[in-house]
Amino acid sequence: MRVKQIADALDISVDTVRYYTRIGLLVPNKSHNGYKYYRPADVTRLRFILSARSLGFSVNDIKEILVTSSQTNAPCPTVRRLIEKRLKETEQRYQDMHELRERMRLATSEWQNKPDQPPTADTICHLIEGFTALKS
Amino acid sequence: MRVKQIADALDISVDTVRYYTRIGLLVPNKSHNGYKYYRPADVTRLRFILSARSLGFSVNDIKEILVTSSQTNAPCPTVRRLIEKRLKETEQRYQDMHELRERMRLATSEWQNKPDQPPTADTICHLIEGFTALKS
């Protein structure tokens, strides 16, 4: 299969396939004309990559898992260790996003009662600076 | 003030100040030796930038707000328009993060009862592939 075929088969863009290939997650054959040819094993591998991505693993995690899996026997300990780490990060970012969302909501709600004002010598936008001053 | 002084004053890294300077959000004076010197107005400006960042504005948004503020009178309409857009994006990302977190939690919980297994011909990690197969 050439890049477009494998991309269509798994419903992703050719650029994504090329990216994974470029960083070494996929290793297709090269033909005489320079085109890259993907075999069934590469489809399995790509499917695995997509599954792992959807579980929050980074491409470097995936690279590590693939290496482990090809060297030793079971990549599972690595997988368990990595997802624990990524889950913690995700919880943190989720929390951060929550706080950001609250701040943004509060700001827009407060700004509804405030008029537009031109900037002054020490204020660029009284909405933004006023809101921050209020909260800190 | 030189870069380290303004960075320390606002409790951010010199690299961040330099980054904002590089992209044109800050425009310090240049002295004979090539060093950049920041004036009080730059401190106001940087404080504004940090406030806006903490409300979810992108650096490009901020650039737009600063330009508007220096040309016309009130940047407020721009600010109101932009935060609405960013808030929508934030809600979406928050939602995505929520779903990712749920998936990750579910996976780790399910994996507790499953043993490690070596890879097979068409499976790289039965934990990951098994979980995805289950959910799709």
Add this chain to the structure above:
DNA sequence: ATAAACCTGTGAGCAGCTCACAGGTCAACA
């Protein structure tokens, strides 16, 4: 033969910083 449609790989670009690095500045001391 040739024109158009489609496909290819490579290089660069995006956000928002962060890091590495070679060299400049300046106070303290010999």
Add this chain to the structure above:
DNA sequence: TGTTGACCTGTGAGCTGCTCACAGGTTTAT
């Protein structure tokens, strides 16, 4: 005056995970 050393500087590159632009190759229809 010289010099060591701490600290500071700007610039260029690197990070993640793609996405886009582009010049050129391939294939198909006429």
